Amino acid sequence: MTLTNADVIRALRDVSGAAHVLEDDEARARYGMDRTTLVPPAPCCVVRPGSTAQVQAIVRLAREHRIALVPSGGRTGLSGGAVAARGEVVVSLERMNRLLQFNPEERSITVEAGMITAALQQHAAAHGLLYAVDFASAGSSHIGGNIATNAGGIKVIRYGMTRDQVLGLEVVDGRGEVLELNRGLVKNNTGPDLRHLFIGSEGILGIITSATLALRNAPGPLDVMLLAVRDFASIMDVLRVFTRAIRLDAFEFFGHNGLERVLERLQRKAPLGAEAPFYVLLEFEHQGADAPDQVMRLFEQCVQAGWVLDGVLSQTLAQARELWLLRESMSETLARWLPYKNDIGLRIPVLRAFIERAQALVEREYRGLEVVWYGHVGDGNLHLNVLKPETMAGADFAALCERVTHGIAALVRDCGGSISAEHGVGLLKKHILHYTRSPAEIEALRQIKRVFDPAAIMNPGKVFDP
Ligand SMILES: Cc1cc2nc3c(=O)[nH]c(=O)nc-3n(C[C@H](O)[C@H](O)[C@H](O)COP(=O)(O)OP(=O)(O)OC[C@H]3O[C@@H](n4cnc5c(N)ncnc54)[C@H](O)[C@@H]3O)c2cc1C
Numbered sequence: 001m002t003l004t005n006a007d008v009i010r011a012l013r014d015v016s017g018a019a020h021v022l023e024d025d026e027a028r029a030r031y032g033m034d035r036t037t038l039v040p041p042a043p044c045c046v047v048r049p050g051s052t053a054q055v056q057a058i059v060r061l062a063r064e065h066r067i068a069l070v071p072s073g074g075r076t077g078l079s080g081g082a083v084a085a086r087g088e089v090v091v092s093l094e095r096m097n098r099l100l101q102f103n104p105e106e107r108s109i110t111v112e113a114g115m116i117t118a119a120l121q122q123h124a125a126a127h128g129l130l131y132a133v134d135f136a137s138a139g140s141s142h143i144g145g146n147i148a149t150n151a152g153g154i155k156v157i158r159y160g161m162t163r164d165q166v167l168g169l170e171v172v173d174g175r176g177e178v179l180e181l182n183r184g185l186v187k188n189n190t191g192p193d194l195r196h197l198f199i200g201s202e203g204i205l206g207i208i209t210s211a212t213l214a215l216r217n218a219p220g221p222l223d224v225m226l227l228a229v230r231d232f233a234s235i236m237d238v239l240r241v242f243t244r245a246i247r248l249d250a251f252e253f254f255g256h257n258g259l260e261r262v263l264e265r266l267q268r269k270a271p272l273g274a275e276a277p278f279y280v281l282l283e284f285e286h287q288g289a290d291a292p293d294q295v296m297r298l299f300e301q302c303v304q305a306g307w308v309l310d311g312v313l314s315q316t317l318a319q320a321r322e323l324w325l326l327r328e329s330m331s332e333t334l335a336r337w338l339p340y341k342n343d344i345g346l347r348i349p350v351l352r353a354f355i356e357r358a359q360a361l362v363e364r365e366y367r368g369l370e371v372v373w374y375g376h377v378g379d380g381n382l383h384l385n386v387l388k389p390e391t392m393a394g395a396d397f398a399a400l401c402e403r404v405t406h407g408i409a410a411l412v413r414d415c416g417g418s419i420s421a422e423h424g425v426g427l428l429k430k431h432i433l434h435y436t437r438s439p440a441e442i443e444a445l446r447q448i449k450r451v452f453d454p455a456a457i458m459n460p461g462k463v464f465d466p
Contacts, residue, residue: 001065002065002066003065003067005044005045005087008044008045008065008067008089009021009023009044009045011061012045012047012058012061012089015047015049015054015057015058015061016047016048016049016050016054016058017050020047020048020049020050020095021045021046021047021048022045022046022047022048023044023045023046027046028041028042028043028044028045028046028090029041031043031046031072031075031084031090031092032046032070032083032084032085032090033075033082033083033084034075034076034077034078034079034080034081034082034083035075035076035077035078035137035335036077036078036079036080036083036426036427036428037338038080038398038428039080039083039085039427040085041083041084041085042084042085042086042087043070043084043085043087043088043089043090044087044088044089045089045090046072046089046090046092047089047090047091047092048092048094048095049091049093049095049096050095050096051096052096052170052172052178052209052210055091055096055172055207055209056172056176056178058089058091059172059173059174059175059176059206059207059457060176062089062455062457063174063175063176063454063455063457066455066457067088067089067457068086068087068088068089068457068459068460069088069089069090069091069207069457069458069459070082070083070084070088070089070090070091070203070459071091071093071144071148071203071207071208071458071459072084072090072091072092072093072094073093073113073114073141073142073144073145073146073148074116074117074137074140074141074142074145075140075145076137076140076141076145077145077149077423077424077426078341078343078423078424079149079202079343079420079423079424079425079426079427079428079429080426080427080428080462081148081149081202081203081424081425081426081427081459081462081463082145082203082426083426083427085427086460086461088460091207092114093112093113093114093142093144093207093208093209094114094142095114096112096113096114096209096210097111097112097114097115097116097119097142098111098112098115099111099115099123100112100210101212102123102127104127104129107129107214107215107216107217108167108184108212108213108214108215109123109124109131109212109213109215110168110184110210110211110212110213111143111210111211111213112143112144112209112210113142113143113144113147113207113208113209113210113211114142114143114144115142115143116138116139116140116141116142116143117131117133117134117137117138117139117141117142117143117146118138118139120143120213121134121138124215124218125218127215128217128218129215129216129217129218130215130216130217130218130219131165131213131215131216132155132158132159132160132165132215132216133146133151133152133153133155133159133161133162133165134153134154134155135151135152135153135154136328136329136330136331136332137331138153143211143213144207144208144209144211146162147162147166147169147198147199147208147211148198148199148200148201148202148203148208148424149162149200149202149422149423149424150162150163150199150200150422150424151422152376152379152381152421152422153376153422154250154252154283154327154328154376155249155250156376156378156379156381157248157249157250157251157376157378157379158247158248158249158250159216161422162199163196163199163200164214165213165214166195166199166211166212166213166214167182167184167185167186167212167213167214168180168181168182168183168184168185168195168211168212169181169182169195169198169199169208169210169211169212170208170209170210170211171198171205171206171207171208171209172206172207172209173205173206173452173453174205174206174452174453174454174455174456174457174458175452175453175454178209179194179206181193181194181195181198182194182195183212184212197448197452200424202424202425202426202459202462202463203458203459203462204449204453204458204459204462204463204465205448205449205452205453205458206452206453206458207458219249219285220285220286221285221286221317222249222283222284222285222286222320223283223284223285223286223295223313223314223320224281224282224283224313224314224319224320224323224324225281225282225283225284225295225299225311225312225313225314225323226271226272226279226280226281226311226312226323226326227279227280227281227282227299227302227308227310227311228272228274228275228276228278228279228308228309228310228311229253229276229277229278229279229280229307229308229309230276230277230306230307230308230309231277231278232277232278232351232352232355232356232359233352234278234302234306234307234308235253235278235280235377236348236351236352237302237305237307238280238302238307238308239251239280239348239377239378241298241301241302242282242284242298243378245294245298246284246294246295246298247284247285248282248283248284248378249283249284249285250281250282250283250376250378251280251281251282251283251376251377251378251379252280252281252282252327252374252375252376252377252378253278253279253280253281253373253374253375253377254278254279254281254326254327254330254372254373254374254375255277255278255279255372255373255374256275256276256277256278256279257370257372258330258333258334258372258373258374258385259279259326261333261334261372262326262329262330262333263326265329265333266325266326266329268322268325268326271312271322271323271326272310272311272312273310274309274310276309276310278373279326280377281323281324281326281327283320283324295313296313299311299313327374330372330374334372334385334387337370337387337388338387338388338394338397339372339385339386339387339388340385340386340388340397340398340401340405341383341384341385341423342382342383342384342385342405342408342419343381343383343419343420343421343422343423343429344375344381344382344383344384344408344412344417344418344419344421345379345380345381345417345418345420345421345422346380346382346412346415346416346417346418347380347416347417348380350415350416350417351377351380351382353415354382354411354412354415354417355382357411358384358408358411361404361407361408361411362384362386362404362408365400365403365404365407366386366400366404368389369386369387369389369400370386370387370389371384371385371386371387372385372387373385376421376422379421380417380421381421381422382421384408386401386404402431405432406432406435409432409435409436410435412435412436413435413436417436418436419432419433419435419436424463425462425463425464426462426463427461427462430462430463430464430465433463433464442464445463445464446464
């Protein structure tokens with residue numbers, strides 16, 4: 001039996017209580033979109049379950065009546081994965097934000113999926129521990145959203161991606177079954193590990209309801225260094241020299257034009273005397289009295305080789321924060337120009353060759369448009385942002401970027417990379433997925449989706465779905 005929207009809303013109210021089903025225009029617009037603005041939101045309604053049992057009841061109802069569901073976290077996604085534009089029901093996990101268990105003896109924590117990332121970080125810090133995934137949207141994104149996108153961020157070079165923190169997951173799959181995946185175990189060799197299918201699945205297999213995550217011993221005080229670098233090839237030389245000598249917590253880069261925009265927005269002076277095409281931000285643990293000498297020797301080596309033109313090493317926590325602010329403000333600063341974002345993943349040895357060819361392509365194809373490069377270059381992750389000129393119509397800009405992106409994606413494929421390093425595929429990247437995942441892989445993904453989501457109700461139209 002096909003339900004009308006009014007029937008759906010009535011049934012959802014029975015499950016989660018009337019106060020937790022929202023159908024007004026403001027709520028539908030707010031919950032129906034993420035940080036991408038290309039597709040206008042149009043969900044049927046929003047439901048905010050308060051327990052796994054309620055999530056299960058919602059999925060079973062949806063399965064029975066073929067109602068499309070869009071799992072929704074903090075809606076900070078940059079690929080349109082949480083966008084509901086086709087009358088779907090948005091399932092927001094925001095009420096499911098409780099701490100369920102904290103185990104200091106095994107340095108683990110179990111939380112509901114709707115916990116804000118920063119809240120988890122703070123909880124770990126209060127016990128002298130670290131939740132190692134961090135990025136600029138940690139104040140709004142959810143743990144469930146981080147897991148569903150396998151979020152990366154600024155600490156990957158030392159601690160890995162979100163996948164590397166997940167010890168166990170509770171999910172409600174598209175069949176309406178509650179699955180306990182890996183039960184928080186470190187050692188569990190009992191066949192393929194289904195936990196990893198749900199990490200990075202962008203809501204297309206089911207809804208993550210809680211997770212057990214690994215915590216780390218908190219590092220000692222961290223020093224931050226900002227370097228002005230002669231060209232992109234020199235960034236790779238600096239990376240090689242520093243990674244061989246010390247353990248890095250972060251190795252980020254950004255272009256000069258991006259820095260200028262950030263300084264203007266933050267009303268700050270330039271952090272260095274010299275101007276350079278690129279800047280590198282390094283973070284590393286302060287390791288006692290000898291460390292500054294060692295770091296200065298590495299710095300001087302880079303200057304003498306001609307790779308680095310200038311640099312500054314933080315002397316206080318406040319200075320370290322100021323330097324980080326320059327990098328962390330990049331995404332929010334550029335948002336004003338409605339940037340078209342490419343999120344490229346490559347292996348370190350091919351980065352130099354890639355950037356040479358990509359810069360030539362970008363200069364040729366985006367003539368007259370401003371392009372800003374930044375990213376987590378120490379992990380091979382480059383963000384290529386094309387800013388929309390104010391005088392250019394949105395549709396013309398989108399058409400141009402779509403066209404050029406095929407050229408970029410082909411280049412990424414030829415260099416053995418990925419068209420999405422950390423933002424996911426969602427709606428915005430699905431037309432270029434085939435460049436870096438083979439037809440056989442995509443077919444296997446489709447079949448896996450059929451197993452967990454036989455009625456095709458989980459986030460339809462995303463990742464590889466038409
Ligand atoms: C300023 C800024 C900086 C950023 N920096 C980074 C960065 O450095 N690294 C990085 O990786 N990302 C970054 N992002 C992108 C974004 O913050 C991450 O992708 C984040 O993990 C998304 O989490 P969310 O809770 O906001 O998810 P949402 O945007 O709500 O959802 C993302 C996807 O996950 C699905 N989903 C959400 N919750 C669940 C659930 N419980 N169960 C199943 N599926 C679910 C959604 O359907 C959607 O497909 C940044 C974003 C901004 C705005």
